[in-house]
Amino acid sequence: MDGSLPASALAGVGRAPFGVYVHVPFCATRCGYCDFNTYTAGELGTSASPQSWMEGLRAELALGARVTGGPAAGTVFVGGGTPSLLGADGLAEVLAAVRDTFGLAPGAEVSTESNPESTSPAFFDGILDAGYTRVSLGMQSAAAHVLRTLDRTHTPGRAVAAALEARAAGFAHVNLDLIYGTPGETDADLDASLAAVLEAGVDHVSAYALIVEDGTAMARKVRRGELPMPDDDVLASRYERLDAGLVAAGLDWYEVSNWSRPGAECRHNVGYWDGGDWWGAGPGAHSHVGGVRWWNVKHPARYAEVLARGESPAAARELLEPAEVHTERVMLTARLRSGLDPAELAPAELAVARERVADGLLVETAGRLVLTPRGRLLADAVVRDVLVAGD
CATH class of the missing domain: 3.20.20.70 (Aldolase class I)
Incomplete structure (x- = not known):
């Protein structure tokens, strides 16, 4: 490889x-x-x-x-x-x-x-x-x-x-x-x-x-x-x-x-x-470039041995499908103070997000959907509800 x-x-x-x-x-x-x-x-x-x-x-x-x-x-x-x-x-x-x-x-x-x-x-x-x-x-x-x-x-x-x-x-x-x-x-x-x-x-x-x-x-x-x-x-x-x-x-x-x-x-x-690219170097490190994700062999001895042969230390990799990219983007940006961009949500997802606004878990501010203090405590549940609506 x-x-x-x-x-x-x-x-x-x-x-x-x-x-x-x-x-x-x-x-x-x-x-x-x-x-x-x-x-x-x-x-x-x-x-x-x-x-x-x-x-x-x-x-x-x-x-x-x-x-x-x-x-x-x-x-x-x-x-x-x-x-x-x-x-x-x-x-x-x-x-x-x-x-x-x-x-x-x-x-x-x-x-x-x-x-x-x-x-x-x-x-x-x-x-x-x-x-x-x-x-x-x-x-x-x-x-x-x-x-x-x-x-x-x-x-x-x-x-x-x-x-x-x-x-x-x-x-x-x-x-x-x-x-x-x-x-x-x-x-x-x-x-x-x-x-x-x-x-x-x-x-x-x-x-x-x-x-x-x-x-x-x-x-x-x-x-x-x-x-x-x-x-x-x-x-x-x-x-x-x-x-x-x-x-x-x-x-x-x-x-x-x-x-x-x-x-x-x-x-x-x-x-x-926020969806950037990075090269992760070292045993077990994960990387992401342009929608491709891979991870290295875990043990330091194996890592050094593979590289000494001039080969990549990657153990496996995957090409993210558009649906996976969307899921991960919602999961990660929802946790940020900058919040979710409503334009990136499917209509059904946006409808559920607006329900969470009514529930007091999200607030719509400056055109973004941002977790409230109570919403931060339930961030995983908020994300799950939004994404399930889009399935």
């Missing part, structure tokens, strides 16, 4: 926003709730290493630039896993590989995720010098007992300290991730987390309801009765509490699970939600 794409997919490259995602599959430990494609050193053994991964990554980025014609990346997002385990030099090497292949558009947004425990003032200085413009730190909670339930390794307070270090280094854009609804979390715990986020002075917050994914250590604990399942009513209450506190502090929602100060939205993620 050489990774080539049909002419129909390549015809529009460069018209839509184009991003590059890099997946770093390494973690120091595995969090109990995580089902991402990540591996600890013990799980990998000698089968793969950061060095073999980096060699594969360079080869895949070169392949991607050849296949697409090398559109300059308007955004780059290094995720994982724990990218900060690579250190500032390793992340600089990653960004250099993107520059050498796709190139960066003027004013490109370059983000990396980081675990607070594997960062330092010198780390932030190093990645800023390398060209990173945005840092996303996994905080999850300010409560020690909540972090223990999640199997997080950082100490309470370290995430805030890391955010302050990033800002002191000169990063204008710093995000903190929160998880709410962990078994044992109280309203007071959530309030403490919110206060800590505001103390850090970040310009972006992502907050996600805890989901117990099959196959995780947390799912096994729930099955054995050691932990209760998150309660939907509690999750809704926590979301409302977070939203009110963030809005009062000047961070407004722009996607159901994301809040920012004006101009601090994550442009890379907006590209996903």
